[in-house]
Structures are given as structure tokens and as C-alpha cells.
Amino acid sequence: MALRLGGLADLDPRAVPLPLGTEVATRVDRAVGDRVITAGAVGRVVAVVDGGLEVELVGGGRARYARDELAPRKLGQVRYARRRDDAWQALAPTIVLDVVVGSRAWGLADGGSDEDHRGVFVAPLAWTTGLVDPPGDLASADATGAYWEVGKALRQAVRADPNTLEMLFVADAAAVRDPLGATLLDVRDACVSQAIYGSFGRYALSQLDRLEHNQRLADHRATVLGWLAAEPTLTLDAVAARLADAAAVRGDTAELATRRARGYVKQLYRSLYDQGQLPEATWAALVAAAGGGLALATARDLRPKNAYNLIRLLDVATRWLGLAPGEAPRLRVPDALAPTLRAIKRGEVPMADVLAMARSMTPALEAARATSRLPRQADVARVEAALRAIRHEVARRALADAPGPWGHDAPPPPVARFDEEDR
Numbered sequence: 001m002a003l004r005l006g007g008l009a010d011l012d013p014r015a016v017p018l019p020l021g022t023e024v025a026t027r028v029d030r031a032v033g034d035r036v037i038t039a040g041a042v043g044r045v046v047a048v049v050d051g052g053l054e055v056e057l058v059g060g061g062r063a064r065y066a067r068d069e070l071a072p073r074k075l076g077q078v079r080y081a082r083r084r085d086d087a088w089q090a091l092a093p094t095i096v097l098d099v100v101v102g103s104r105a106w107g108l109a110d111g112g113s114d115e116d117h118r119g120v121f122v123a124p125l126a127w128t129t130g131l132v133d134p135p136g137d138l139a140s141a142d143a144t145g146a147y148w149e150v151g152k153a154l155r156q157a158v159r160a161d162p163n164t165l166e167m168l169f170v171a172d173a174a175a176v177r178d179p180l181g182a183t184l185l186d187v188r189d190a191c192v193s194q195a196i197y198g199s200f201g202r203y204a205l206s207q208l209d210r211l212e213h214n215q216r217l218a219d220h221r222a223t224v225l226g227w228l229a230a231e232p233t234l235t236l237d238a239v240a241a242r243l244a245d246a247a248a249v250r251g252d253t254a255e256l257a258t259r260r261a262r263g264y265v266k267q268l269y270r271s272l273y274d275q276g277q278l279p280e281a282t283w284a285a286l287v288a289a290a291g292g293g294l295a296l297a298t299a300r301d302l303r304p305k306n307a308y309n310l311i312r313l314l315d316v317a318t319r320w321l322g323l324a325p326g327e328a329p330r331l332r333v334p335d336a337l338a339p340t341l342r343a344i345k346r347g348e349v350p351m352a353d354v355l356a357m358a359r360s361m362t363p364a365l366e367a368a369r370a371t372s373r374l375p376r377q378a379d380v381a382r383v384e385a386a387l388r389a390i391r392h393e394v395a396r397r398a399l400a401d402a403p404g405p406w407g408h409d410a411p412p413p414p415v416a417r418f419d420e421e422d423r
Contacts, residue, residue, distance in 0.1 A: 017067075017085045018045050020143045024055060024070040032063045042073065044276055048142040058279050087135040090411040095121045095138070095147055096181035099171045101163075106312060107332040108341055117145040118167040120153045122180050122390060124410040125398035131416035150184070154387050157188070158378035160195035162203065162313065169329055178404075180390050187386040189326055190379035197369040200317035204310050205365075208358045211310065211351075221268045228290035236283045240265055307354045308344040311337075314361045321368035325375060 018024065026041045043057035052064045072081065102116040103109040123134040138147040148156065148164070156164040168188040176182050223246065224239055234242075240262035244254070265283075273281035278289055315337060320329045333341055340357075343349050397407040405411065 017141050018053060018070065018072065018081055019084060019139065019141075020045055020047070022081065023073040024053075025073055026055070026063075026065060026069065027071055028065070028069045030063045030065065030069075032061060035061065037061070037063055042279070045070075056276050058276050083135075084139060085141070086414075088138055088140065091121055091123065091127075091135070091138055093405040093409075093411070094124060095119055096150070096178040097167075097171055097175055097184055098145075098147075098177055099167050099175045101167055101170060103345075105166070105170045105331060107338060108308075108312075108345065110342070110345075114144055117147075118163065119145075119147045119171075119175070120150050120167075120181065120184060121147045122150045122178075122394055122406070124406050124413070125395050126410060126413040128391075130413055132414045134413075150180075150390055151387060153184070154191075154383050157191035158380055158383055160191070160193060160199040160378070162200050165191060165196070165199075166316075166331055170331055180393060183386055183390055187382055190382040190386075192320075192325075192329075192374060193378045194321065194369065194372050194374050194376050195378070196317055196320050196374070197365070197372070200313050200320070201365045201369070204313040204317065204358070205362065207306075207310050208355065211307065211355060220264050221272075224265060224268060225286075225290045225294060228287050229293070232287055232291050234287075236262065236265060305345060307349075307351060308341045310358055311341060311344065311354065311361070314358060314365055318361070318365045318368045321365075321372040321374065324373050 022045045024043060024045060026037065026039055026043070028039050030037045037057060041057055043055040043063075045053050046056045046062070047054040049064060052066050053070060054062055054064050055070065056062050096119075098117055098119040099105075100115060101118045103113045104115060117140075121138055127134040134149060136149050136152040138149075139145065153164055157168060165188075168184065168191065171181075171185060176185065220243060224243060227239060227242065228234060237258075241258045243264065244257040244261035265286075269278060269283060269286040270281045272278045272286065272289070272294075277294065278285040312333060315333070316329070316331060319334075323329060340349070344354055394406045396402075397404065398410065401408050403409065
């Protein structure tokens with residue numbers, strides 16, 4: 001039994017704002033070129049465009065809908081969307097640090113780059129003293145703004161979370177909306193440690209392993225779909241045996257190689273399902289899609305944006321580990337590397353070359369770690385003192401009924417009550 005921010009009796013599933021990624025069912029027919037997408041089609045929200053929502057449909061293709069033309073597929077998604085929007089409406093005024101991040105901060109923006117914001121908000125006193133936990137995150141409806149509650153942000157920072165540290169060190173005076181935000185900037189250097197090696201560098205290398213694995217899957221999938229389109233009666237075992245031979249899948253015996261290839265094929269249809277290209281994660285769905293001429297989209301992990309961010313993370317981790325304690329990092333990409341990253345982002349560099357480049361950068365990362373002069377751990381005492389100072393100042397404003405969103409104009413906290421489903 002869990003405390004919620006209220007029941008669902010007064011919720012209209014057709015009116016709740018839908019975050020990106022929400023699974024939806026269409027409520028109307030929609031013509032897209034020569035194709036008619038009938039009501040009841042299933043997809044995921046992928047963009048907010050001109051007041052409408054763009055949906056990537058299972059089976060391929062995208063279409064645009066008005067909000068009331070879509071229904072969330074699951075009750076839990078309705079609940080989540082409602083809470084997310086309620087939290088944004090109530091707590092957006094409590095944002096104390098608002099930073100432009102991403103390609104614009106790294107010096108890699110082009111004409112089509114979004115302006116993404118990250119930052120920190122501070123929950124009012126009344127939101128931290130009741131039974132209902134305050135939200136740890138805020139997100140704007142169009143997903144271009146994401147903000148952490150100050151306690152969560154600082155806990156992430158002392159663990160050297162890349163997104164949090166970059167947000168703090170990209171921030172300048174213009175990003176500060178309230179003196180509470182300035183307190184965060186005063187203590188950001190205390191969050192820097194050799195843990196950057198694990199959070200930035202080792203994370204990037206784990207993503208490299210995953211990219212290499214998914215590149216192999218991508219190489220296999222076109223082959224498998226071609227076989228199935230030509231011979232739809234092939235069984236999973238027959239395709240696995242053929243793939244083991246064609247792709248020279250390694251195994252101590254032919255049986256083990258076939259078993260490993262069978263795993264590749266299963267991962268293929270599961271991956272296509274996750275991308276919304278199959279209606280279900282089954283062999284039968286893969287066979288049917290191949291016979292229907294499935295148009296393959298680039299796997300999400302293999303898109304240029306993921307590849308160029310991998311290279312960027314390895315570079316920034318290596319350079320940051322080489323700094324002296326207290327020395328400010330340079331988060332803009334070096335001039336010598338920027339043209340290569342832009343080319344990767346545009347998809348002009350073959351994925352195999354990107355992966356080879358990433359592998360070639362790992363010795364420098366290891367060397368930077370071995371010689372790093374940064375402290376082994378963050379100065380948690382300084383960071384905790386800053387967090388307590390922020391909490392105390394929020395309490396002072398609340399008790400003094402001071403003007404602003406932490407005092408006289410503070411949003412009322414949610415009332416603790418059980419959801420209808422828990423009664």
C-alpha cells in the first residue's frame with residue numbers, strides 16, 4: 001500500500017499531458033501519404049510538434065495527432081503523466097539553476113540542434129515535511145527541460161554523475177535564478193574526484209562494448225530478414241544454423257555456435273520490438289515483418305548521436321582527470337576534435353571507424369587515471385554543509401513568510417491520501 005498524490009477518479013485519460021516515450025493507441029483514422037492508419041494503431045510518442053504529438057507507429061512510420069486523438073495504453077502511464085505535469089506546474093517557480101547543456105554547451109551545435117536545459121530546483125519546506133515524498137525530478141512537457149531536486153542533484157554530483165557535473169560546471173552567473181543556486185556553484189569543485197574515471201570513462205567503455213555488440217547484431221539482421229523474405233517457412237533453428245556458418249559465429253562445437261547464433265536472432269526480434277518495429281517480441285512477428293518488406297530503422301544505440309557522445313565522454317574524462325585540484329574543466333570540445341565529432345554526428349563516419357577510434361582512446365584514459373592529481377573522493381563534508389545551508393535558508397523563508405515560492409507564494413504541498421485502487 002503506497003501513498004499517492006491522489007486518486008484517478010477525476011482523471012480524463014484524453015486530457016493528461018503525455019511525456020515522450022508514452023505508449024499510446026490512436027482514436028481516429030489518419031491518412032499519411034497513400035497509407036491510412038486506422039484507429040487503434042499502437043505506437044510511442046516521440047515529439048511534440050506545433051501543439052500536436054508525433055507518434056512512431058508499430059510496423060514503421062510516423063504520424064501526427066492532436067492530444068485528444070490519442071489514449072495512453074496503460075493506467076500507470078496516465079498516473080505518471082498526471083503527476084509529472086502536476087509537479088511541473090507547482091514547482092517550476094522553485095528552479096534555482098537553469099543551464100543550457102548538450103551540443104550548445106559543447107560547441108557542437110548546428111542549425112537543427114535543440115536547446116536542452118538541465119538544472120536544479122529546491123522543494124519548499126512544506127513539501128519536505130509531510131508523508132508524501134517530494135518529486136526528485138521535474139520535466140517540461142516538451143522534454144527539453146529536466147531538473148533535479150537539490151538533494152538528488154548533490155548526491156549525484158558526489159558520485160561524479162556525468163550529466164550532473166557537466167551541468168554544474170557549464171553553469172555561469174546567468175544560470176542562477178536565486179541565491180540558492182549560487183550556493184551550488186560555490187561548492188561544485190568539492191564534487192570533483194577520481195570517480196570521474198568510473199562515471200565518465202568506464203561508463204563510456206561499457207557503452208562501447210554495447211555498441212560493438214549491437215553493431216554485430218545490425219550486421220546480422222539484414223542478412224536474416226533477407227533469408228526470411230525469400231524463404232518464409234524457415235524455422236528459428238534453421239536460420240540460427242545458417243547464421244552460425246555465414247557469420248562465422250564462434251563456438252567450441254557447431255552446436256554451441258548455432259546456440260549462440262540463435263541468441264543473436266532472439267535479440268534481433270526483441271530489439272526490433274523495443275524500437276516499435278514489431279507488434280510483439282516473437283519469431284512469428286519477425287517472419288511476418290520480413291515478408292511484408294520491413295524497412296529497417298537504425299538501431300537507437302547505433303545512431304550517430306550516441307556514437308559521437310561516446311567519443312566526447314572519453315575525451316572529457318581524460319582531460320578532466322589530468323587537471324590539478326580546483327582547476328576548472330573545459331567542457332567545450334577541443335578545436336582539433338570538433339570537426340570529427342560533427343562528422344560523426346552527421347553520420348559521415350562509418351560506425352566501425354568510430355568504434356576503432358574509441359578503442360584507440362582508452363590507453364590515454366588509463367594513463368590519465370594512473371597519474372591523476374584529483375582527490376580520490378568528493379569532499380562530502382563541504383557538499384553536505386552546502387545542502388544543509390540551502391535547507392535552512394528555505395526553512396527561514398517559510399517561517400518568515402518571505403515573498404517568493406519558498407515563502408508567501410509557496411505552492412501547497414500534495415495531500416497524503418490513498419489512491420482509489422489501494423482502498
